[in-house]
Structures are given as C-alpha cells and as structure tokens.
Amino acid sequence: MADPYHNNIYHQGDGDSYGTYGQGGPDGYGYQTDYPPQEEDAASDVTEGHDEDDQMYEGEYQGIPHPDEAKTARRAARAKARTVADAVSDQEELAEQYEDIMEDCGHGRFQWTLFVVLGLALMADSVECFVVALVLPSAEKDMCLSHAEKGMLGLIVFLGMMFGAFIWGGLADKVGRRKCLIIVLAMNCISAFFSSFAQGYGFFLFFRLFSGFGIGGSVPIVYSYFSEFLQMDKRGEHLSWLCMFWMMGGIYASFTAWGIIPRYGWGFSMGTEFQFHSWRVFVLVCALPAIAAFIGIMFMPESPRFLLENAKHDEAWMILKQVHDTNWRAKGQPERVFTVTHIKTPKTQEDEFIEIQTATGTAFQRWVVRTLTLTKLVIKNIVSLFGRDLRLATLLMAIIWFTMAFSYYGLSVWFPDMIKHLQHEEYESKVKVFHRERVEKFSFNFSLENQVHKEGEYINDKFLDIEMKSVKFEDSLFVECYFENVRSTDTLFENCTIRNTLFYDTDLYEEKFIDCTLENVTFLHNKKGCHLDYEEENDVLVYMVSFLGSLAVLPGNIISALFMDKIGRIKIIGGSMLISAGCTFFLFLSFSQAAIIAWQCLFYGVSVAAWNGIQVITVELYPASKRATAFGVLNAICKLAAILGSSIFASFIGITKVIPILLSFGALVGGGVLALKLPETREKVLL
Numbered sequence: 124m125a126d127p128y129h130n131n132i133y134h135q136g137d138g139d140s141y142g143t144y145g146q147g148g149p150d151g152y153g154y155q156t157d158y159p160p161q162e163e164d165a166a167s168d169v170t171e172g173h174d175e176d177d178q179m180y181e182g183e184y185q186g187i188p189h190p191d192e193a194k195t196a197r198r199a200a201r202a203k204a205r206t207v208a209d210a211v212s213d214q215e216e217l218a219e220q221y222e223d224i225m226e227d228c229g230h231g232r233f234q235w236t237l238f239v240v241l242g243l244a245l246m247a248d249s250v251e252c253f254v255v256a257l258v259l260p261s262a263e264k265d266m267c268l269s270h271a272e273k274g275m276l277g278l279i280v281f282l283g284m285m286f287g288a289f290i291w292g293g294l295a296d297k298v299g300r301r302k303c304l305i306i307v308l309a310m311n312c313i314s315a316f317f318s319s320f321a322q323g324y325g326f327f328l329f330f331r332l333f334s335g336f337g338i339g340g341s342v343p344i345v346y347s348y349f350s351e352f353l354q355m356d357k358r359g360e361h362l363s364w365l366c367m368f369w370m371m372g373g374i375y376a377s378f379t380a381w382g383i384i385p386r387y388g389w390g391f392s393m394g395t396e397f398q399f400h401s402w403r404v405f406v407l408v409c410a411l412p413a414i415a416a417f418i419g420i421m422f423m424p425e426s427p428r429f430l431l432e433n434a435k436h437d438e439a440w441m442i443l444k445q446v447h448d449t450n451w452r453a454k455g456q457p458e459r460v461f462t463v464t465h466i467k468t469p470k471t472q473e474d475e476f477i478e479i480q481t482a483t484g485t486a487f488q489r490w491v492v493r494t495l496t497l498t499k500l501v502i503k504n505i506v507s508l509f510g511r512d513l514r515l516a517t518l519l520m521a522i523i524w525f526t527m528a529f530s531y532y533g534l535s536v537w538f539p540d541m542i543k544h545l546q547h548e549e550y551e552s553k554v555k556v557f558h559r560e561r562v563e564k565f566s567f568n569f570s571l572e573n574q575v576h577k578e579g580e581y582i583n584d585k586f587l588d589i590e591m592k593s594v595k596f597e598d599s600l601f602v603e604c605y606f607e608n609v610r611s612t613d614t615l616f617e618n619c620t621i622r623n624t625l626f627y628d629t630d631l632y633e634e635k636f637i638d639c640t641l642e643n644v645t646f647l648h649n650k651k652g653c654h655l656d657y658e659e660e661n662d663v664l665v666y667m668v669s670f671l672g673s674l675a676v677l678p679g680n681i682i683s684a685l686f687m688d689k690i691g692r693i694k695i696i697g698g699s700m701l702i703s704a705g706c707t708f709f710l711f712l713s714f715s716q717a718a719i720i721a722w723q724c725l726f727y728g729v730s731v732a733a734w735n736g737i738q739v740i741t742v743e744l745y746p747a748s749k750r751a752t753a754f755g756v757l758n759a760i761c762k763l764a765a766i767l768g769s770s771i772f773a774s775f776i777g778i779t780k781v782i783p784i785l786l787s788f789g790a791l792v793g794g795g796v797l798a799l800k801l802p803e804t805r806e807k808v809l810l
Contacts, residue, residue, distance in 0.1 A: 234353065240420055255277055290755070296749060306337075315409060355808055363683050363735045380405055527737060527794055532765035533769055534707075555573060601624050606624070606629050633646070692743075703729045733798075
C-alpha cells in the first residue's frame with residue numbers, strides 16, 4: 124500500500140532549491156548540519172569584525188548551559204525516547220519534527236505580535252460576558268423590561284457562546300484557525316453595532332445572541348492557534364500570560380461603563396421613537412477590542428501546524444521561514460538561515476474527496492456538496508473525541524470544565540445579586556409608614572420615596588411634577604384629586620377607592636392599580652415607555668464590584684504563569700480548585716456588602732489559576748487535527764454549566780445562602796480531585 128506521506132522539493136526561481144526532502148541529518152530529520160557556504164566577502168554587516176573563536180557565552184563562568192546546548196540536549200532526549208519506543212507513529216514523528224522546527228525558529232517578535240493580536244480577541248470575549256450585566260440597569264428602564272426579560276437577556280449571550288464554541292471550534296480544525304477567527308470577530312463587530320441601535324427588546328436580544336455566537340468561537344481558536352507557534356518549554360507560561368487579556372477585558376468593560384453610561388448627555392434622540400442613550404454608546408465602545416483584533420489578524424498567517432495536517436506543506440514551510448526570519452532579525456542575527464529541508468506531511472484523502480465532488484455542477488450545487496461534506500467531517504471529528512484513545516481524557520476534562528464553570532459563573536451571579544439584596548433589605552428597613560392620614564386641598568410638589576400609606580384619605584388634592592419611587596398606597600381613598608406630570612418607579616395602588624380623579628401626563632397605568640375601585644377616573648396623555656434616572660439607576664458600586672473582581676485575578680494570573688511549567692498543570696488545576704472550594708466557606712461570613720466584595724476577590728484570585736491550567740492542558744491533550752474541536756466542545760460544556768449555575772444560584776437569593784455555597788463547594792472538590800487523575804503534559808510535544 125502506498126505511503127500517504129511523501130517527500131517534496133521546494134523550488135525557487137530558475138532551478139535553485141531550498142533543499143531536497145529525504146536527505147536529513149543523523150536524527151532522521153531534514154536539517155542541514157551546517158549553514159550553506161557563503162563567499163568570504165559576503166559576510167553580514169552584523170558579523171563583520173567579529174571573530175567567532177573569541178566569542179564566549181556570558182553564563183559560562185556560572186556554569187549555566189548555553190541555550191543551544193540545552194536545545195541539543197532536549198532533542199537528544201527525545202531522540203533517545205524514540206529509539207526506546209517499540210514504534211513511533213507518523214503523527215508522533217511529525218510532532219517531534221515540528222517541535223524541533225519551532226525551537227529553531229525561537230521565541231521572539233513574531234510570537235509577541237501574535238500574542239497581542241490574539242489577546243485582543245480574547246479580551247473581546249471577556250467584554251462580551253460583561254456587557255449585558257453592566258448595561259442592564261439602564262437598558263431595563265429604556266426598553267421597559269420585565270423580570271423574565273432581564274433574565275433571558277442575561278442568559279442569551281451564554282447561549283450564543285455555547286453554540287458558537289461548539290460550531291466554530293469544529294470548523295477551525297477543517298477550515299483553518301485564521302479564517303474562522305476572522306469570521307467570528309467580524310460577526311461580533313457587526314452584531315455590536317446593530318444591537319446598539321436596536322430599539323426593541325426582540326431585536327436587541329437577537330443581535331446579542333448573534334454576537335455571542337460569533338465571539339464564543341474565539342476562545343477555542345485563540346488557544347489552539349497560539350499554542351501551535353510555541354515551543355514546548357515556553358507553552359505553559361505564555362498561554363497563561365495570554366489569559367491575562369481576559370482580566371483586561373473585564374477591567375476595560377468596567378472602566379468604560381463607569382465613564383460612559385452615567386453621562387446622559389452623550390446620547391441623542393430622533394423624536395420619541397428613536398432614543399440613543401449613553402448606554403448604547405458603551406455597547407459600541409465595547410466592540411473596539413474585537414475591531415482591533417480583526418484588523419491585526421488580517422496581517423497574521425495561518426497556523427503552519429494546521430497546514431501540515433492538511434498536506435499544505437509549501438504554505439507551511441513559507442510561514443515557518445517567516446517566523447524564523449522575523450525572530451532572528453529582531454534579535455540582531457539576520458544571517459541565521461532557516462535550515463529545514465524536510466517536513467513529513469500527510470496527504471489527506473478527505474481533501475481529495477472534496478475536490479472531486481466539487482469539481483462539477485453549478486455553483487450552488489458545489490456549495491451544497493462542500494457544506495454537507497464539511498459538516499460530516501466536523502461531526503466525525505467530534506465523535507472521534509469519544510474514541511478509545513481519547514474517551515477517558517474527554518470525560519475527565521468535560522467534568523472538570525463543567526464543575527469549574529458551574530461554581531465560578533454561579534458565584535459570579537450570586538455575588539452582585541447578594542449585594543443588591545443587602546441593599547434592598549437596608550432600603551426597606553428605612554421605609555416610612557403613614558397610618559390613616561387625612562390630607563385635604565393640598566398640593567404635593569415634592570417627591571415621595573420609600574413610603575407606605577395605609578388607610579389614608581386624600582380629598583381634592585393635587586400631585587404636580589413629582590416623582591414617586593417605591594411608594595405604596597393601601598386601602599386608601601382618593602376623591603376629586605388631580606395628578607399631572609408624575610413619574611413613578613415601583614409604585615402601586617392596592618385595594619384603593621378612587622373617585623372623580625384625573626391622571627394627566629403620568630406613567631400611572633391601570634396595571635398599577637391592584638384590586639382598586641375606579642369611579643369616574645380619566646387617564647389622558649399617559650407617558651409612553653420607561654424613564655431613565657441616571658443619578659439613581661447607575662450606582663457606582665455596580666462598576667466597582669466588576670472592576671475589583673477583574674483586578675483580583677492579577678496575582679493568580681502571574682503566579683500561574685510563572686509556575687505553570689515548573690510545577691505542572693495538574694498540580695495547578697487540582698490545588699487551585701481545592702483551595703477555591705475552601706474559600707467558599709468564608710461566604711458564610713458574608714453579612715455585609717464589604718465582606719461579600721472581599722470574598723469575591725479572594726475567590727476570583729484563587730480560581731483563576733485553575734482556569735489557566737485547564738485551558739493549557741486542554742490544548743496539550745489533543746492532537747492538532749482535533750485540538751480546536753475538543754476545545755470547542757469543552758468550552759460549550761462550560762457555557763452550559765454557566766447557564767445552569769447562574770440560574771440555580773440566582774433562585775436562592777433572599778432565601779438561603781447555604782445551598783449555593785454547598786453546591787459550589789461540592790463541585791469544586793469533585794473537579795479538583797478528578798483533575799489530579801489527568802496525565803501531566805508539560806514535557807509533552809504537541810501531537
């Protein structure tokens with residue numbers, strides 16, 4: 124049977140070749156042992172005047188091995204492991220060779236440029252998680268949202284992210300990391316623009332769902348993409364540093380919300396039908412990270428590892444050469460030559476099958492065939508995650524992702540909701556109660572707030588140009604009263620009798636009169652819509668809690684990045700989850716707003732290390748042909764857990780704190796113990 128791997132010769136110009144495949148060095152790989160010979164007078168300006176024999180590595184006296192010696196030792200160790208093994212698969216051979224190539228390319232300007240671009244994409248995902256929570260206090264007034272509608276708006280983004288991660292992760296392994304990332308970022312930018320102008324709840328909900336579907340695919344693509352440009356000894360640390368952009372996204376969203384949303388004058392209106400308040404400006408500004416990432420990724424190449432897996436060896440070789448030359452020029456060594464001459468790559472029959480099927484027919488028929496074939500390949504790739512070789516790893520990772528997300532996102536909702544609950548309890552404790560008051564021929568020209576009026580009588584009174592906030596009239600009588608230009612929030616009339624009364628230009632609808640008797644009552648020119656009060660609705664505490672929660676992960680990010688390659692992924696994940704479980708018991712001491720904020724910061728700071736470890740090991744456990752697919756499936760499970768956790772935890776607000784605490788504790792302990800059963804991957808090349 125023909126070997127599906129074959130050799131190739133790269134030609135350039137008039138017959139000159141980059142190197143002939145199959146003529147490798149002693150280790151079996153196609154590296155030239157020496158740089159190509161140069162003419163004596165063709166030396167680089169950088170090396171002119173330097174005597175190589177006189178050069179000495181500055182760490183030689185301290186006994187520190189030269190980086191080239193360390194690299195040679197690592198290659199020798201891997202070569203020895205290959206000789207000990209009974210058989211080395213083609214996939215493992217390609218992985219070993221690719222690791223050697225990345226070591227030759229080094230870590231430098233190219234990786235740092237890609238780091239910033241992909242970090243902005245990750246930052247866009249983080250911002251998307253914060254947008255709805257930060258605009259909801261204003262949006263609910265602007266669009267007259269009910270409690271159920273607010274809950275749906277909060278969950279719809281995670282629903283979109285769940286499907287986005289699942290679909291785009293699978294497509295990234297078949298279509299390409301770069302191409303899919305460009306599409307998802309474009310979807311996020313377009314959706315953010317249209318959602319900021321959407322006036323109705325339905326359109327706003329749809330565009331936020333579409334935005335979540337787009338940006339949800341960025342996470343599995345970003346980590347898979349970046350990992351394939353990193354050598355083994357840099358991978359854990361630099362993937363952890365990449366996670367810091369998620370923290371920066373939270374800080375960016377909190378600061379911009381604090382600076383924009385309370386500025387009522389930043390909006391504009393066109394009549395009464397089109398209102399563009401400042402919270403909509405904030406939604407637009409939140410698209411800036413995605414726009415910047417979209418522009419940056421246009422200048423970055425496709426992952427060469429993806430290209431090699433899909434038998435596009437010419438393109439992969441050129442990109443690897445670009446990485447090599449970019450890094451060594453930036454380090455002041457432009458004379459370094461990319462010496463790779465042989466890359467063993469598979470020729471996939473799937474690509475040939477697609478090409479044959481799409482070679483004939485109309486454009487629409489070719490599109491249908493290509494789409495159906497691609498769908499089958501993606502589904503086949505997803506099913507393969509549960510094959511014999513990967514079943515246990517996938518099951519363990521699914522449980523760990525689920526338990527971590529269930530606790531983290533559940534508590535992320537529980538913390539601010541508990542603060543609001545404590546605020547509400549404190550507010551209700553200051554309510555003023557008036558019993559059997561009789562007011563006759565009086566003009567109320569001052570606002571009423573946090574009051575309960577029971578069995579009162581109001582005869583021939585006027586309520587003019589006032590605001591009513593949290594006011595309730597019970598068993599009261601209104602006779603020949605006049606209400607004009609009244610705005611209300613949480614105001615009700617319950618079991619009241621109202622006679623010969625006029626309501627003019629108010630927002631007191633008949634729905635606010637519960638079990639009331641209305642006799643000769645007239646409503647004229649009622650106010651339409653809801654009304655924003657930026658001084659009252661935009662509490663600084665909302666933004667401060669979000670900002671502090673995001674900033675609290677900084678120490679955990681730094682520690683996990685510095686120790687990820689030193690103590691290993693498993694200890695980072697297991698230790699962080701178990702310590703986070705212990706931190707949840709401090710929540711029993713959360714009797715004040717300050718205490719809740721403190722425990723929130725502690726929990727976030729500890730748990731972020733587990734998140735970083737989970738994302739790193741997810742990349743390393745799966746081969747390149749399934750990497751983004753597996754990450755997408757697991758990230759979709761994460762978003763499902765986020766939906767369940769936030770819904771369940773929120774339902775116990777004001778009832779009990781015991782159940783949410785025990786649920787989060789149990790989930791974190793279970794996930795942390797299982798994490799210790801995972802294989803360590805810090806010294807494993809990417810398959």
